[in-house]
Amino acid sequence: MTLKQFMNEAISPWMREEGPDSDIVLSSRIRLARNFSDVSYPILADQGKLEEIRDFFKKEYEHQSFQDYEDFAFISIPDLTAVERRVLVEKHLISPHLSKSDQASATIISKNEQVSVMINEEDHIRLQLYFPGLQLPKALEKAFELDDWLEEKINYAFDETRGYLTSCPTNVGTGMRASVMMHLPALAMTKQINRMTPAINQLGLVVRGIYGEGSEAQGNIFQISNQITLGKSEADIIGDLQSVVKQLIEHERNARNRIMEQSGKKLEDRIFRSFGVLDYSRIIESKEAAVCLSNVRLGIDLGLIKNVSRNILNELMILTQPGFLQQYASATLTADERDELRASLIRERLQLEK
Amino acid sequence: MECQECQHRPATLHFTQVINGNKTEVHVCEVCAKEKGYMTYPEEGYSLHNLLTGLFNFDSAMMENQQSNSYKQVKELKCPQCGMSLSTFKKVGKFGCATCYDTFSGRLDPILRRVHSGNTKHYGKIPKRMGGDLHTKKQLESYKAELQQLIEDENFEEAAQIRDKIKALQDQSNSSKAGDDS
Numbered sequence: 001m002t003l004k005q006f007m008n009e010a011i012s013p014w015m016r017e018e019g020p021d022s023d024i025v026l027s028s029r030i031r032l033a034r035n036f037s038d039v040s041y042p043i044l045a046d047q048g049k050l051e052e053i054r055d056f057f058k059k060e061y062e063h064q065s066f067q068d069y070e071d072f073a074f075i076s077i078p079d080l081t082a083v084e085r086r087v088l089v090e091k092h093l094i095s096p097h098l099s100k101s102d103q104a105s106a107t108i109i110s111k112n113e114q115v116s117v118m119i120n121e122e123d124h125i126r127l128q129l130y131f132p133g134l135q136l137p138k139a140l141e142k143a144f145e146l147d148d149w150l151e152e153k154i155n156y157a158f159d160e161t162r163g164y165l166t167s168c169p170t171n172v173g174t175g176m177r178a179s180v181m182m183h184l185p186a187l188a189m190t191k192q193i194n195r196m197t198p199a200i201n202q203l204g205l206v207v208r209g210i211y212g213e214g215s216e217a218q219g220n221i222f223q224i225s226n227q228i229t230l231g232k233s234e235a236d237i238i239g240d241l242q243s244v245v246k247q248l249i250e251h252e253r254n255a256r257n258r259i260m261e262q263s264g265k266k267l268e269d270r271i272f273r274s275f276g277v278l279d280y281s282r283i284i285e286s287k288e289a290a291v292c293l294s295n296v297r298l299g300i301d302l303g304l305i306k307n308v309s310r311n312i313l314n315e316l317m318i319l320t321q322p323g324f325l326q327q328y329a330s331a332t333l334t335a336d337e338r339d340e341l342r343a344s345l346i347r348e349r350l351q352l353e354k
Numbered sequence: 355m356e357c358q359e360c361q362h363r364p365a366t367l368h369f370t371q372v373i374n375g376n377k378t379e380v381h382v383c384e385v386c387a388k389e390k391g392y393m394t395y396p397e398e399g400y401s402l403h404n405l406l407t408g409l410f411n412f413d414s415a416m417m418e419n420q421q422s423n424s425y426k427q428v429k430e431l432k433c434p435q436c437g438m439s440l441s442t443f444k445k446v447g448k449f450g451c452a453t454c455y456d457t458f459s460g461r462l463d464p465i466l467r468r469v470h471s472g473n474t475k476h477y478g479k480i481p482k483r484m485g486g487d488l489h490t491k492k493q494l495e496s497y498k499a500e501l502q503q504l505i506e507d508e509n510f511e512e513a514a515q516i517r518d519k520i521k522a523l524q525d526q527s528n529s530s531k532a533g534d535d536s
Contacts, residue, residue, distance in 0.1 A: 040436040041450055044438065045451075158484055163479075164481075168448050169469055173473075174476070174479065228470045230466060231473020233479075236477075
């Protein structure tokens, strides 16, 4: 596996599979934060120690396989260009924090891009695993197996009372962040999502935009994740998350039906206008593209738009991000140039399906 | 009001700039605010992390108020492993190494309680290899709690089964310990 392969395709191979409830749930992710027991955390460790950790991963895991996840590629982050780093963030393979690090930071990524391990991020190790649709228990099971596989060779920082010890006290205990990416256009249109957020927060869960903390919900994609990592088992945490997500799915489906009943023509008009904009515009800003893509995806889900694959939102949301556009153009682009290339890429992509 | 930078989009952000004592009002849209550097976005925005360091500082303010003057002379608590001091931790909101959890353990519970809805103890996964006999210990604890509940519910048949499981686990753990000693 080479870096080039990760950069070329907007959507990861695993995303092409449909998962349960994948009309509304785009993906389920489990992330576990782990540290070496006898090395200071990356904010304080000396460069030499961090390099030792990085080299250990290269030596032990490059081109290795873990179960079905084959051929781990080892990528040293400081060796990448700014655009390459950005593309990995846009594909959610690494975090924005890791992409900015020049401190012996690295990642190993499985060939199908379902598994990635960030090295020397805020913690020494952050392993993450994605599944299409709503599959939290399955994702947790695999994440635990992956964790055990790594632990065969690594002494983890663990304490009987506090659990897995992490740099930030917000991750201590399970070290787990479970999150689900959901497309909730009807709940957003009817503003119901704003009313539901406080109730979700009370359960120790958070609702955020697509790129995590501080980002807005571009294209009506919301990320629901656990906030608490201490005092509850991983299974209990994902149990709570799963049940909230199921309720959101039901509310979203009801809201879609209600909108269709009460103002079906208006919704249909909005969906087809968006389709028209994507199909014909010559200049499009990322925000407008995200809104239109969300509408088109809704149109596909409602059976109004046929012959366009459901993955279009996933794919174009990533493909039209600044990093990917510049990777595609092999050049640094101004905002205006990006808007133009974005429009032409979307048109091209939609033509493929006609 | 339209954005004063692009004169196109509506101004959704309003700032007051003070440069050399001169106050000016700035009305811009989000796009221009980002591009012209009026705001950093999104990773550097006001994050959960900022909020947390705020909490830690609040904690320290409380403690300092409670301390008498004589305590102020006491040398600052520092982690022997990585050198992280309590004041640095409060500033950055992050620990420097695993030993910090022991070093600052006296101050940790209120922080953890605030961040984790009142919880301070881990109930999740135990490392397979590093966990050692902790697995057995935790399993015994959970069986004992289950046994207690079954007895309270007067479900003696299932309670007997759990009692046997506890015995088997204890025997197994004792024999493996004996094995280690030999």
